[in-house]
Amino acid sequence: MASETSKRELGHDDFDPIGTLALIALYFLLLVFLWLFMYFVEFLGNEPTVVGLI
Amino acid sequence: MNIHTYEKLWLVGAMLLIVGFIATVTYGAVGVGVTMIDDSEETIDPTQLDEDERFSEPRVEQVGENEYDVYVVARQFMFQPDPIEVPAGSDVTFYVTSADVIHSFSVAGTNVNTMVIPGEVSTMTVEFDEPGEYGIVCNEYCGSGHHAMEAMLIVQPEDEFELEEGEN
Amino acid sequence: MRISRGALLVLIAMSVPIVIELRTVASFVGIEVPLSVTLALSLLVVVALVFWATLPPKQEPESTG
């Protein structure tokens, strides 16, 4: 499949996965935001919650 | 081993995420005081609940000024007592056990949720600040009538609450 | 075609979760979007995607993609 359509050969040294880094950075931000939202808004804001007797 | 710089960056990011998650959960446990269901209660014979002083008569019991204990038995396909009535502004400790199979005791739409395993007693303490009505469901499959297993939890306004004798 | 038909199909598919969740997100900032508006919006998104993909051809049309 590769040989039919590829326009150029890229070896290990001339390939920097900058697009992957960009995508995964977005995913990272999304994860951080969603985690904080789920934990502090959806969970801790959803009282009553089980607490210890102090 | 040759790891690309970008991948090293991501490795650091991934570790930050993992540590951050653990830190948040630890904050919830230590800072906010959310405790987990644990092994603090002794085991019990589920066929002998009738002999048991706490569960022979499932009930709400006042144990302190604003403190109540609730003894709940989950069985195919009901909870006892039903409804459970407690006053607002109180600390309520639930003791829940099963007379037959594995159930759960889950106050719908809240974070009050526990598995109920025959032979074990689940305990959890909950602060009820405001009056309100909640549905209680069994969210673990317990047999062909599972979808009918429900009860009500009624948090009464403080001045209207009255503990009935022998309530169940 | 600006992109291949396969890519267009995938783009349309990916717009589905965005359109669905837009309504939830909007409600967090206090905007209640009715169901009918969501439906109309999703139709609009699909039409826009198809329009963008087909109408203005690029300088060198791509056969693969």
Added chain:
Amino acid sequence: MSAYIDDFPEEAAVIRAAFWSSFVALAIGAFFGLIQTLHRTDIVRIFDSTDYYTILTAHGVFMVITFTIFFLVGVFTWAVTTSLDRGVESLRFTWSWYLLMSLGTVFTAIPILAGFVDSIDMSADVLFTFYAPLQAHPLFYIGLTMFVIGTWLAGADWFRSWWAWKSENPSERIPLPTFMVLTTMIMWYIATLGIAVSILAFLLPWSLGLVETVNPLLTRTLFWYFGHPVVYFWLMPAYLMWYTLLPKFAGGRLFSDPLARVVFVLFLLLSTPVGIHHQYLDPGISEGFKFIAMTNTMFLLLPSLLTAFTVVASIEHGARQRGGEGYFAWLGALPWREPAFTGMALAGLMFAAGGFSGMINAGMNINYLIHNTLWVPGHFHLTVGTAVALTFMAGAYWLMPQVTGKPLASKPIALFQTVLWFVGMTFMSNAMHRAGLLGIPRRTAEPQYEGFEFQAAVGSVAELDAQVAIGGTLLFVSAVLFLWNMLITSFNRPTETLPSNVIPEPLSGSDDSPAVLDNLKLWTLIAIVLVVLAYSLPLASIVDRGGLFGPGGDAFPVRLSPTLVAQLLVDTVQEGLR
């Protein structure tokens, strides 16, 4: 360069058989899935609500045991024979484990399906988790045991191939696909010990009436000892295809062989000592054990997060070779017309979303919010139901021609099918997640209760139900299209022009991998030590508290004891004679 069937015609026959066993399970599972989705949303009801759980048991067992694992043994056989470039050591042995797995499936299926027929006194309405004291007919447990032993023999088959290859190539690195198969199987051997003990020591004797009681918390803990790593058993063949086939489809090469090995070693080490995170809300297990399980689980995120980078980078390599440019524009240069590529790419994308809801599941105290709600099936329909199932279907579009020598019946329908799965799952899973946050439980036949109503934060519960029903229906249509395509492909005329069965060399190859990564004995040992550390104390505590056979309790439904069965037989015979 030739197709797989040209080099290994006999092995191709076994793989075809395994794939078809898998597809039959998918067909049954998908049909029950449709019934369920329409029933619990109260749209179309064919069965009584009390029969819902028979359907749910069948859906669960056929989908996550039969469909996934039969496909896995097919893929793993393909991966080992292809990457070692040698056939299996004994075809007879290979067919024997396939037959044992098939027989086990039939034995398990009989009591499950008998649950629909009232006149047959046999049932196994215990769902995929079969928590005691809910009890199934002994045949259910016997069938499961046979199936698992079949997978053990399959693993032995692949190890035999590797040992034979190693004696001829003593100085070479283990080829990456074989490495993945072997590490996955070691994990599986360790993980299935839990279920083997649970069934053979407790549940089977109990269902036969040989022991009176079991300890429900103990058998439940043993189930989850197995129940989490089984998730990775489903996932690893999908990962194997993402690492080996997906870069090839994208027109590129795997970014890093060493990191792929690291990832599989991490899965071997961390998959098992985490099962207690399914029991965060169980009484009888201390908070400390739960916390340890949580930290282990969080570190188990690492291999998946690393995979995300390596696989996307490999795809990007393909896109760049095809002329892709820019930070994001390269995505447009990918072969979106290829169903095998598009299916796996969409599966990976959904796994990113499922990964997030899994992180929530893994967080210890936040578990109160979503435990046993509809959020959980929402989550695993993204992981096993899409990351795994859609990758398998996409993989089949490439593998089926390889093992039959026949071209795919319809590429456009195949492409449409994979996209339809994505859309259907978006609807269903998104609505399930949101319904879970409202506290709507999983595993129940009814959308609402009598004493109170669930209230939606946005829109309405009816709207969420509609989304689940629409999504479930689209998924069913998608499954039918897939099965139809596979069926027609099987009847196609053989062709000479199949793509070659070659896996491209990684960019950073195995020479770059530290040799210690291939030391399977070392990793096995560490994995066992970690399991002992994580499980010895909790198990000891459970047994100490409740006893090996529990603090007492009856079985549900109560089974007939052997003496009663004998009495019953005598009565029936006497009745007949009269």
